[in-house]
Amino acid sequence: MVDNEMMPGGDITVNSDIIVIDDSKVILTALKDILGGIYNVRAAQSAKEAYDLMQEKIPDLILLDLEMPEINGIAFFESIKTNPEWRNIPVIFLTSIDDRKKEETALGLGAAEYILKPIVAEILLKRVHFHLELAIYRRSLEKLVSSRTEDLLKTQEELQRAVNTAKAALRDKTTFLANMSNEIRTPMNNIMGISEAALEGDISPEMRGYFTGINDSTRVLLRVINDILDLSKIEAGKMEMENVSFSTESVIRNCQMMVSNQIEDKGLKLDIHIDNSLKEKQLLGDPVRLYQSILNLLSNAIKFTEKGTISFSVKQIGSGNEFAPLRFDIKDTGIGIPEEQLESIFEPFVQVGKEHSKVDAGTGLGLPITKSIVELMGGTLTVESTLGEGSTFSIEIKLPITKEDSLFDDVFGEALSENSDQPVFNGEVLVCEDNLMNQQVIREHLKRVGLESVIAENGLEGLRIVIDRMKKEKKPFDLILMDTQMPVMDGFEATARINALGTGTPIVAMVANVMVKDLEDYIRNGFLDCIGKPFQTWDLWRCLLSFLMPVKSSGITSAESTEQLQDDIDDTGPDNKKRILIVDDEKSNIIALAHFLRDEFSVFVIRDSREAAEMAANHMPNIILLDILMPGMDGYEVMTALKKNKKTKNIPVIFISGLTSPEAMMKGLSHGASDYITKPFEPSVVKTKIKRLLLKHELTN
Ligand code: ADP
Numbered sequence: 112m113v114d115n116e117m118m119p120g121g122d123i124t125v126n127s128d129i130i131v132i133d134d135s136k137v138i139l140t141a142l143k144d145i146l147g148g149i150y151n152v153r154a155a156q157s158a159k160e161a162y163d164l165m166q167e168k169i170p171d172l173i174l175l176d177l178e179m180p181e182i183n184g185i186a187f188f189e190s191i192k193t194n195p196e197w198r199n200i201p202v203i204f205l206t207s208i209d210d211r212k213k214e215e216t217a218l219g220l221g222a223a224e225y226i227l228k229p230i231v232a233e234i235l236l237k238r239v240h241f242h243l244e245l246a247i248y249r250r251s252l253e254k255l256v257s258s259r260t261e262d263l264l265k266t267q268e269e270l271q272r273a274v275n276t277a278k279a280a281l282r283d284k285t286t287f288l289a290n291m292s293n294e295i296r297t298p299m300n301n302i303m304g305i306s307e308a309a310l311e312g313d314i315s316p317e318m319r320g321y322f323t324g325i326n327d328s329t330r331v332l333l334r335v336i337n338d339i340l341d342l343s344k345i346e347a348g349k350m351e352m353e354n355v356s357f358s359t360e361s362v363i364r365n366c367q368m369m370v371s372n373q374i375e376d377k378g379l380k381l382d383i384h385i386d387n388s389l390k391e392k393q394l395l396g397d398p399v400r401l402y403q404s405i406l407n408l409l410s411n412a413i414k415f416t417e418k419g420t421i422s423f424s425v426k427q428i429g430s431g432n433e434f435a436p437l438r439f440d441i442k443d444t445g446i447g448i449p450e451e452q453l454e455s456i457f458e459p460f461v462q463v464g465k466e467h468s469k470v471d472a473g474t475g476l477g478l479p480i481t482k483s484i485v486e487l488m489g490g491t492l493t494v495e496s497t498l499g500e501g502s503t504f505s506i507e508i509k510l511p512i513t514k515e516d517s518l519f520d521d522v523f524g525e526a527l528s529e530n531s532d533q534p535v536f537n538g539e540v541l542v543c544e545d546n547l548m549n550q551q552v553i554r555e556h557l558k559r560v561g562l563e564s565v566i567a568e569n570g571l572e573g574l575r576i577v578i579d580r581m582k583k584e585k586k587p588f589d590l591i592l593m594d595t596q597m598p599v600m601d602g603f604e605a606t607a608r609i610n611a612l613g614t615g616t617p618i619v620a621m622v623a624n625v626m627v628k629d630l631e632d633y634i635r636n637g638f639l640d641c642i643g644k645p646f647q648t649w650d651l652w653r654c655l656l657s658f659l660m661p662v663k664s665s666g667i668t669s670a671e672s673t674e675q676l677q678d679d680i681d682d683t684g685p686d687n688k689k690r691i692l693i694v695d696d697e698k699s700n701i702i703a704l705a706h707f708l709r710d711e712f713s714v715f716v717i718r719d720s721r722e723a724a725e726m727a728a729n730h731m732p733n734i735i736l737l738d739i740l741m742p743g744m745d746g747y748e749v750m751t752a753l754k755k756n757k758k759t760k761n762i763p764v765i766f767i768s769g770l771t772s773p774e775a776m777m778k779g780l781s782h783g784a785s786d787y788i789t790k791p792f793e794p795s796v797v798k799t800k801i802k803r804l805l806l807k808h809e810l811t812n
Pocket of ligand 1: 411412413415443445446447448456461462463474475476477478479502
């Protein structure tokens, strides 16, 4: 086959190779005469001769007689179509039969032409020329396509490599940012702590101005860091959404509380409307991220509005028993956004209309983050705005309805009670922290709420201090605040070792970027809670209140007696809650247990073990959690007393103890306990064990 390339100018078909097949010698000669001057023509009088010629060399075109004695043209044509090497040779039928049907069949099978004899030389030449040219173009097109495909595959491979490199870079960036933010937070913790401490002292108005400025700037810086970290998490696909039950109302009230000062400071009005149908509903989703999104929009509305009203409404925009489609509208009467910029404000670092506003520059990251979060929750964020009149930002989202009790209200509601009176505690906290400035700041924070602190430079020193205390039989620490990254021995190892000593002291991790998800990890590593650095005052209070009994706090009184302690802890919730009696002499243990049990159970406590059996008989709890090592009467003795009494002998008892040896556990179970939990316990394990036991007890009694 002649491999003609597409060349500009000249006849590209010259010297093409043609086989002419006809049983008539006359016709063959005539064809040779017509075509031979331009092309290389080979003649075959039968199908067999034609096959031989084709095997010698693949022709560029075939002229084929339709009717031949030994094999007809159609059958021959079909046979060459079965050979992949021959199938693309253009075939022109020559025939003296003017039969429409045959013509249709031939063309239908892929013939290039169907030409009626007698042959007109010029027409035949034109047709042959056309099909040769077509074949050449097709071949070069195929070549082009295959080389393009190759190029494309190469590009695709290169792209894939680039994507992999970019992904790795993004991962590195996220890790880098997480580490960086940790590094930045540490000194910021110090700056904030020092300026807060200074602001509480007796300082001149001028100094007060400076320190307030420092404090405000640090908070802004903290926001920038959080925003950048959030955005890089989103970009790296690492932003994970929680799926817990919560009520919309609680999210909204928390937002309201958060912005109330800003609203008041600017002399604005905040109108909140919540659809009645939503007030009772529990939804499944990520309340913290929803809160973050709404708060962002509300803060912007306040920031860009000088006078008037911010209206915040939540409506259910459709019905359904399984899902609640919601719409949150945050409408302001502020500066508005130019129409041509309504799209770009959702892009990172875009800030518009600064010339119209007197507000401080933000990061330009709030909206892109909010939009991404809302989209990760399966919702949409849209905006409508009129320059000079105001803007409305709307979130539409569809969330599953659940019957599960909300976890969010409790945890969050408490966390945000910033305006409540400062609690005062009585106790001693071990602080394991290597950074000198941080040590001072934490000590200062703790002193303000009445707590003494002992500082350890690293995990090992912390461990030594705890052991030393045990040797001297001094009272264990009430709480340990543990930095996780420290030289010599890090917080994880120190926590594992301290927990193994069985002092029962709750250990709280101090970390940067606490995510709800991370908490599980810390708990798995033996911490009972974690607190973000730099900690906000209310965050520290929330944490301390989980583990320590305040001696003074608004609404909470001294807890020296069992009754008072019980009053403080006891949930006044519905009577159908199962009752749990905790018998433990350690206040911190009681608080830690009660903290996570009280949302599901009614909790009673007794610290004097000598009164435990009597209290059980009076209150008839559904389950008893019993410590073993207690002054007065130990857990085994309490157990014996319970078993002796007809009323209490069937109440299931779980030993909760720092004694972790198999012998101790066997001894506990042989005394009649239904289960044994070692300290430090994982709240989820305790809950599961309690529920399983309650169910078993119900089924067997
Ligand atoms: P930041 O507020 O930190 O600058 P955002 O991403 O939250 O960043 O907002 C981007 C920009 O969108 C703002 O700088 C502002 O120009 C505009 N914008 C956002 N909300 C409003 C609003 N309620 N009214 C007017 N402009 C707004």
